[in-house]
Amino acid sequence: MSTATCGCNKPALTCANADPVLARLIDDRPDFDPRAWMALLPPMDLYGALLFQVTGQQLSVQATPPDTCSHAGPIRRPSAHSG
Numbered sequence: 590m591s592t593a594t595c596g597c598n599k600p601a602l603t604c605a606n607a608d609p610v611l612a613r614l615i616d617d618r619p620d621f622d623p624r625a626w627m628a629l630l631p632p633m634d635l636y637g638a639l640l641f642q643v644t645g646q647q648l649s650v651q652a653t654p655p656d657t658c659s660h661a662g663p664i665r666r667p668s669a670h671s672g
Contacts, residue, residue: 601615
């Protein structure tokens with residue numbers, strides 16, 4: 590029985606139900622663990638965990654294309670609001 594149909598892995602089931610392409614990928618690789626890379630990391634103390642999280646956040650912000658960020662309009666300096 591496939592992961593997508595057995596319901597034994599709730600995140601995989603959710604993804605498989607959302608997208609037929611993901612469902613095929615999940616069915617083709619039932620033993621795939623997307624978090625396996627984390628087992629390769631060395632044990633971290635609190636400082637190491639903080640550094641890991643901050644670095645990951647900074648990398649993800651840098652990887653975001655600028656056109657995907659939206660805001661209500663141009664950012665104005667405080668002097669533009671006085672008057």
